[in-house]
Amino acid sequence: MPDPQIAIKTDGLTKEFGSFTAVNAITFEVHRGEIFGFLGANGAGKTTAMKMLNGLLKPTRGRATVAGFDVYRESEQIKKRIGYMSQKFSLYEDLTVRENIRFYGGIYGLSRKAIREKTAALVERLHMEEVKDTLVKSLPLGWKQKLSFSIALLHDPAIVFLDEPTGGVDPVTRRQFWNLIYDAAERGVTVFVTTHYMDEAEYCGRISIMVDGRIEALGTPGELKARFGAANMDEVFLKLARNK
Amino acid sequence: MKIFGIFIRKEFWHIFRDKRTLLILFGMPVVQVILFGFAITNEIKEAKIAILDKSHDHLTRQISNKLLSSGYFILYSQPESDNQLEKAFQEGKTKLAVVFEPEFAQRLNKDRHAGIQLIADATDPNTANMLIGYASAIIRNWQMDFLGNPKLPYTITPEVKMVYNPEMKSVFMFVPGVITIILMLVSAMMTSIAVTREKELGTMEVLLASPIKPFFIIVGKVIPYLVLSLFNASVILMLGTFLFGMPIEGNLLLLMAEVTLFIITSLALGIFISTRTSSQQTAMMISLMALMLPTIILSGFIFPVENMPLPLQVISNIIPAKWFIIIVKSIMLKGVGLGEILKETLILTGMAAFFIALSVKNFKIRLE
Numbered sequence: 001m002p003d004p005q006i007a008i009k010t011d012g013l014t015k016e017f018g019s020f021t022a023v024n025a026i027t028f029e030v031h032r033g034e035i036f037g038f039l040g041a042n043g044a045g046k047t048t049a050m051k052m053l054n055g056l057l058k059p060t061r062g063r064a065t066v067a068g069f070d071v072y073r074e075s076e077q078i079k080k081r082i083g084y085m086s087q088k089f090s091l092y093e094d095l096t097v098r099e100n101i102r103f104y105g106g107i108y109g110l111s112r113k114a115i116r117e118k119t120a121a122l123v124e125r126l127h128m129e130e131v132k133d134t135l136v137k138s139l140p141l142g143w144k145q146k147l148s149f150s151i152a153l154l155h156d157p158a159i160v161f162l163d164e165p166t167g168g169v170d171p172v173t174r175r176q177f178w179n180l181i182y183d184a185a186e187r188g189v190t191v192f193v194t195t196h197y198m199d200e201a202e203y204c205g206r207i208s209i210m211v212d213g214r215i216e217a218l219g220t221p222g223e224l225k226a227r228f229g230a231a232n233m234d235e236v237f238l239k240l241a242r243n244k
Numbered sequence: 245m246k247i248f249g250i251f252i253r254k255e256f257w258h259i260f261r262d263k264r265t266l267l268i269l270f271g272m273p274v275v276q277v278i279l280f281g282f283a284i285t286n287e288i289k290e291a292k293i294a295i296l297d298k299s300h301d302h303l304t305r306q307i308s309n310k311l312l313s314s315g316y317f318i319l320y321s322q323p324e325s326d327n328q329l330e331k332a333f334q335e336g337k338t339k340l341a342v343v344f345e346p347e348f349a350q351r352l353n354k355d356r357h358a359g360i361q362l363i364a365d366a367t368d369p370n371t372a373n374m375l376i377g378y379a380s381a382i383i384r385n386w387q388m389d390f391l392g393n394p395k396l397p398y399t400i401t402p403e404v405k406m407v408y409n410p411e412m413k414s415v416f417m418f419v420p421g422v423i424t425i426i427l428m429l430v431s432a433m434m435t436s437i438a439v440t441r442e443k444e445l446g447t448m449e450v451l452l453a454s455p456i457k458p459f460f461i462i463v464g465k466v467i468p469y470l471v472l473s474l475f476n477a478s479v480i481l482m483l484g485t486f487l488f489g490m491p492i493e494g495n496l497l498l499l500m501a502e503v504t505l506f507i508i509t510s511l512a513l514g515i516f517i518s519t520r521t522s523s524q525q526t527a528m529m530i531s532l533m534a535l536m537l538p539t540i541i542l543s544g545f546i547f548p549v550e551n552m553p554l555p556l557q558v559i560s561n562i563i564p565a566k567w568f569i570i571i572v573k574s575i576m577l578k579g580v581g582l583g584e585i586l587k588e589t590l591i592l593t594g595m596a597a598f599f600i601a602l603s604v605k606n607f608k609i610r611l612e
Contacts, residue, residue: 084453088446094261106250
């Protein structure tokens with residue numbers, strides 16, 4: 001019987017591409033309502049690990065459950081319960097804000113009425129009333145990002161996967177974006193976020209640091225700093241990379 | 245079903261908001277038909293000729309008049325010497341020259357033999373051949389009249405009749421060709437670009453991470469292009485019929501069914517291309533190089549398949565367009581029913597099934 005407080009659980013999860021092992025036997029648990037940071041340098045295997053969890057990649061070995069469902073056999077069930085925001089923001093640039101919301105709401109099977117209500121609430125929360133009929137391509141990057149995140153949450157998923165959501169935006173917008181993430185976590189949504197910005201790690205409840213496909217450290221930011229005798233996450237990361 | 249509607253509407257938004265796509269979708273067919281119909285033509289009409297008459301007698305005048313009254317030729321210049329004739333050719337406007345030797349009528353009466361020289365500008369070999377052919381035929385005709393009843397023991401008179409396209413209008417050849425190319429372009433190239441665009445934007449990942457089945461993603465993606473392709477085919481057929489007087493002798497429903505079959509084959513090809521590439525540019529290059537070129541060159545649209553070297557003839561068999569062009573011509577010009585084009589239809593169906601199976605197999609539920 002799966003524990004309802006466990007959102008994600010993996011055991012020896014591995015992905016090999018030919019002779020290259022992208023993700024090497026990772027084992028961890030993510031609790032319900034937690035903000036779980038998945039850190040690592042580019043190419044450390046963060047995105048591959050995430051794609052095995054959200055059904056885009058088939059694992060080579062190991063076990064994993066997401067929202068209590070098995071990633072091998074029950075990916076259809078998983079897909080209904082997760083939201084996903086890819087590195088590229090995944091909005092249609094030639095559609096307006098409203099049309100994007102309507103489309104993504106539609107593919108998750110929301111009713112027309114629900115879409116209308118959610119659109120209104122979302123547009124109000126993001127202060128986008130004036131641009132709701134503007135094409136997404138003319139919005140600033142930070143807005144696109146917030147919109148993309150809100151759309152990933154449109155169907156009230158239990159878990160939301162964010163793949164480097166803050167790439168290429170300024171620190172102020174990044175801070176605003178993290179406020180949205182906190183709001184979601186407070187409503188009970190589990191947030192699984194990958195990043196290579198070490199300062200963002202401080203915002204997470206717990207973090208795991210991946211180096212060359214393995215999880216080298218896992219814990220709260222405070223624990224990790226204490227264990228490595230570091231003043232900030234940057235130092236933790238550098239020490240880990242050097243010890244290797 | 246509802247999700248389908250949402251998908252299709254979204255796809256139309258994409259299409260109608262992209263000027264380039266719109267231009268290819270709606271500008272191209274019209275421009276191509278009109279270009280091929282009017283500008284590029286194999287017919288000879290009022291070709292400019294020069295007549296160098298070194299004899300100036302009643303017979304050379306008779307022959308000249310006969311040539312000029314045929315409608316195929318107009319007199320452009322009357323050079324006085326070989327030098328002037330050469331100049332006339334170099335100017336480039338003269339396509340054919342007729343040279344009568346001196347004392348033409350006298351020789352014909354005395355020696356029973358006189359010469360006419362036909363000189364054609366063979367920089368364009370097809371036209372030169374045709375001009376020579378027309379001119380020779382007219383001169384032969386005149387000779388028959390001149391001789392009265394030839395005193396030959398036997399005569400064989402070939403009676404030539406051009407069936408299905410008696411006036412040998414080239415537009416009859418181009419309309420099926422243009423339909424084929426446009427359908428290939430819209431169905432295969434545009435869909436492969438549309439799918440790879442979603443891969444590039446990263447939206448494909450999000451779609452695949454959603455509960456929609458990949459099969460529906462693909463079908464939702466191609467239906468708008470199927471509709472637009474059918475629309476395009478109708479526009480081209482109407483232009484062909486009303487503007488160029490091309491007949492549709494056979495059953496219109498059968499024709500549209502075959503068109504749909506070809507569209508499905510092309511769509512499957514487009515999807516197949518998009519499963520193998522991840523950038524729009526590569527998809528476009530592959531579509532152009534691997535689909536458009538063979539379609540234009542090997543399908544029999546411009547160059548007759550029968551005249552190709554054997555290896556190319558063999559290769560042409562795997563080009564769907566070759567079979568489709570045969571089908572369209574047979575239905576439109578010969579008015580045949582399904583029975584006569586069953587073989588071609590089955591081959592095309594087989595190809596469609598093959599490519600659909602291939603792309604379904606290749607379209608990865610889980611992205612690489």
